[in-house]
Amino acid sequence: MNAPLEFARAVCPHDCPDTCALRVTVSDGRAVKVTGDPDHAPTQGVLCTKVSRYPERVHHEQRLTMPLKRVGPKGAGRFEPIGWDEALGYAAERLSEIARRAPEAILPYSYAGTMGLVQGESIAQRFFHKLGASRLDRTICSAAGMAGLKYTYGGSLGMHLEFFEESELILIWGANPITSSVHFWTRAQEAKRRGARLVAIDPYRSLTAEKCHQHIALRPGTDGAFALGMMNVLIAEDLIDHAYVAAHTVGFEALKRRAAAYSPARVAQTCGIDEAELVDLARLYGKTRKAAIRLNYGMQRVRGGGNATRAIACLPSLTGAWRDRAGGLLLSSSGWTPFDTAALQRPDLLPGWPSELPRIVNMNAIGDALLHEGDAAFGPKIEALVVYNSNPVAVAPDSARVAAGFAREDLFTIVLEHFQTDTADYADLVLPATTQLEHFDVHRSYGHTYVMVNRPAIAPIGQARPNTEIFRGLAQRMGLDEPALFDSDEAIGRSAFRWEDPALQGIDWARLNEQGWAKLNLPDAPFAEGGFRTPSGKCEFASTLLEREGMDPLPDYVPPYESADGSPELAARYPLAMISPPARHFLNSTFVNIDSLRESEREPRLDIHPADAAIRRIGDGDMVRIRNDRGAFLARARVSDRAREGVVVGLSIWWKKLAPDGCNANQVTSQALTDLGGSATFYDCLVEVERSNV
Ligand SMILES: Nc1nc2c(c(=O)[nH]1)N[C@H]1C(S)=C(S)[C@@H](COP(=O)(O)OP(=O)(O)OC[C@H]3O[C@@H](n4cnc5c(=O)[nH]c(N)nc54)[C@H](O)[C@@H]3O)O[C@H]1N2
Ligand SMILES: Nc1nc2c(c(=O)[nH]1)N[C@H]1C(S)=C(S)[C@@H](COP(=O)(O)OP(=O)(O)OC[C@H]3O[C@@H](n4cnc5c(=O)[nH]c(N)nc54)[C@H](O)[C@@H]3O)O[C@H]1N2
Ligand code: SF4
Ligand SMILES: [Mo]
Secondary structure (H helix, E strand, C coil): CCCCCEEEEEECCCCCCCCCEEEEEEECCEEEEEEECCCCCCCCCCCCHHHHCHHHHHCCCCCCCCCEEECCCCCCCCEEECCHHHHHHHHHHHHHHHHHHCHHHEEEEECCCCCCCCCCCCHHHHHHHHHCCCEEECCCCCHHHHHHHHHHHCCCCCCCHHHHHHCCEEEEECCCHHHHCHHHHHHHHHHHHCCCEEEEECCECCCCHHHCCEEECCCCCCHHHHHHHHHHHHHHCCCCCHHHHHHHEECHHHHHHHHHCCCHHHHHHHHCCCHHHHHHHHHHHHHCCCEEEEECHHHHCCCCHHHHHHHHHHHHHHHCHHHCCCCEEECCCHHHCCECHHHHHCHHHCCCCCCCCCCEEEHHHHHHHHHCCCECCCECCCCEEEEECCCHHHHCCCHHHHHHHHCCCCCEEEEEECCCCCCHHHCCEEEEECCHHHCCEEECCCCCCEEEEECCCCCCCCCCECHHHHHHHHHHHCCCCCHHHHCCHHHHHHHCECCCCHHHCCCCHHHHHHHCEEECCCCCCCCCCCCCCCCCCCEECCCHHHHHCCCCCCCCCCCCCCCCCCCHHHHHHCCEEEECCECCCCECCECCCCHHHHHHHCCCEEEECHHHHHHCCCCCCCEEEEEECCEEEEEEEEECCCECCCEEECCECCCHHHCCCCCCHHHCCCCCECCCCCCECCCCCEEEEEECCC
C-alpha cells in the first residue's frame, strides 16, 4: 500500500508575471508532484514546463544542505562543510568588525530569486538598515518601465489579465509570453479564437511573434519613435477620443506638437521598417474599440526604455481604449496590491532616517562598485557583500568586471543559495537556503490581481534555513537587540498588506491562509473614468513630476547608446546589435543546472540573419565568438531570419560554468543605465561576431 497522499497549497515564487497557485503532492515527506490549482483563475490548473518539474529542483542531489566555508582561492569553488554555529559566528565576527568602522562598506545584493515578500526584502532589509549598510538600488529588470508607468499613470497599474480574452486587437509589445508569461498567452489565444488580431512588435521572431497574425520587426531600442509615429498618425487622422482626452489627461496640446516631429517616413527609417507597417497599425489601433497592449520589459532594457514606456502608455489614453475592460495596457499590475513597504522593510531603522541615509549603490553597476577603491564621492570601498535571491556573477552586466570584483581577496562575501551557482563559487561563506516548498511566504503579482499565501509543504532539506531565519540568526549573533529583527514569518507576512484598503475589503488573514489566494476588489475597467494616481489624477502626457525634476515633461525618442544614431564610431567597429532575452526552459539563471531543462536548451546559441552570416562566412552550426570592447563569449550559430538583419540574439541566461568557455552573454553587455529609473541596458549592446576555431 502506498502512503496516503497529502496536498499542500503553495505559490510559484519565480520572477514571472503569472504567479501561479500550486498544489503540492507530498509523500513520505517528499514533494512528489506539483500541479497548477484549477480553481485559481489566472493559473487555470496549468504550469509551465519548468515548474511542473519542481520536485526535481527541490530534491536535487546538488542542493546545498550545509553551510560551507571557502578553502581554495576565490572563485575556485573549493569549500568545506561547517556547522551553523560556526558559520554564524564567523559571519557575525567579520560583519561586526566592519560595521563598527564603516557600516557603508557592507552591501547587500539581492533580487527576485523568490518574489516572496517575506523571504525577499523583509528581515533582510531590517537587518541591513539597522547596521547602516549601503542601500542597493534594485533596478536590474523593470525600473525604467516602472518609472515610465509612474510618471504617466501614477503607478504600476494596468488591465486585468482575464479581460484580454475579450480584446479585438492585442499588441504584444516587447513581450514573448510563450516563454515568459504562458498564462497570458492562453488568454491571447482565446481572444484569437474569438476573432482578435494579434500583432507582435519585437526585433526577433520569437516563439510568440511567429504565432501572431503580424510581426513588426523594428530595430532594438526604437520603440519610443514607433509609438510617437503611431501618435502622429492617430492625431493627423483624428482617431483621438477627444472627450476622454479632455476629461482624463493633461498635456495633449504639447504632446501633439511633439508627435508632429515623428512623421511616418522619419519613424520608418529610425525603426528600420516599412512606413505602411506603422501607418496601418496606427489606423487599426485607432479604429478598434477593444484595443489592448500587452507591453513587457523586453522593450525597456535600452537607454530610452523609460521614455519609450511613457510614449506607449499614452496610446490607450489618446484613443480612449481604457473605456472598455478589454482595452488599455498591461505592463505591470503590482501597484494594485495595497502593499506596506515601510512595515515590511522598516526604513525607520536606518541611522539618520529620514534625512541622512546611507549611500545607495545601483545594482547594475556592481562591477564598477566592487572595483572602486573608495573616495569622497563614492564613499568607502566595499568590504563585505551579502548575496541572497540572486546570481550576479551570471546575470549582472559587464561580467568580466563583476567577476573581477568578486575575485578580490579582500572582499568578504556571503552567499545564501539553493545551489553552488557561479556566484556561490566566489563566496567566503555559503549558507544553504530553503526553497518555496520548505518555507512560509506571501505574494502579490505583477501579471494578475490576486494576493496569495504560500505555506510550507515539506520540512527543510538537510540543514537549509529560510532567508529570514538566517538573518535573525545573524542579528542575534551580532548582538543586535532591535525587536523587529526577530518577528516571525507569519507576523511579517500579515504586515505586508494594508488591510484597511478597500481593495482588501472582505479578505481576512485566516481565510487567505486557508484558501491560499484571494482576488483584490478592483473595478473591471480601472481607468474608464480616469482615476489615475498621478499628482493631477489624470493620465499625464506631460508629467508634473518630471517637470519638477527639471526633466523633459513629454515622452521623446531617446536613441540607444550603442547604435548608429547614438554612437556612429562604435557602430562602425561593432555593427551588430545583440539582444539576449530569456530562454524558454530557464528562468533567468535559475533551472540552468536542472539537466532535463538544460538539455532542452542544449547549448548557448546565437541566432544570426543569413545576410549577416554570409558576409562573415558563418555557416549554420558553426561555433562563433561574440565580442566587443568589454569581452567575448562563444555560442553555436543558428543562421536564420528569426533575427532581423543587423541584430543577433543569444537566448539567456546560461550559468557560466555550464557553458563551453565559462562565459555567457553578459560578458559583452554594459553597465550603462536607462534614461529613467536607472535600469539595466542589457539589449543596448553592439558586438561583432566571427567564426571561432574552438
Ligand atoms: N521562461 C522564462 N520566463 C521568464 C523569464 C525567463 O528567464 N524564462 N524571466 C522572467 C523575468 S525576470 C522577466 S523580467 C520577464 C521577461 O520577459 P519579457 O518582459 O517578455 O521580456 P524579455 O523576454 O526580456 O523580452 C521580450 C521580447 O522583447 C524583445 N525585445 C528585445 N529588445 C526589444 C526592443 O528594443 N523592442 C521591442 N519591441 N522588443 C524587444 C525580445 O526579443 C523578446 O522576444 O520574464 C519572466 N519570465
Ligand atoms: N544578458 C541578460 N542578462 C539578464 C537578463 C537578460 O534578459 N539578459 N535579464 C535580467 C533580468 S530581467 C533579471 S530579473 C535578472 C535576474 O537575476 P536574478 O534575480 O539573479 O535571477 P536568477 O538568475 O534566477 O537567480 C536567482 C537566484 O536566487 C536563488 N533563490 C531562489 N529562491 C531563493 C530563496 O528563497 N533564498 C535564497 N537565498 N536564494 C534563492 C536561486 O537559486 C537563484 O540562483 O537578470 C538580468 N540579467
Ligand atoms: S514560472 Fe510562471 S508560469 Fe511557471 S509556474 Fe511559475 S508563475 Fe507559473
Ligand atoms: Mo526580470
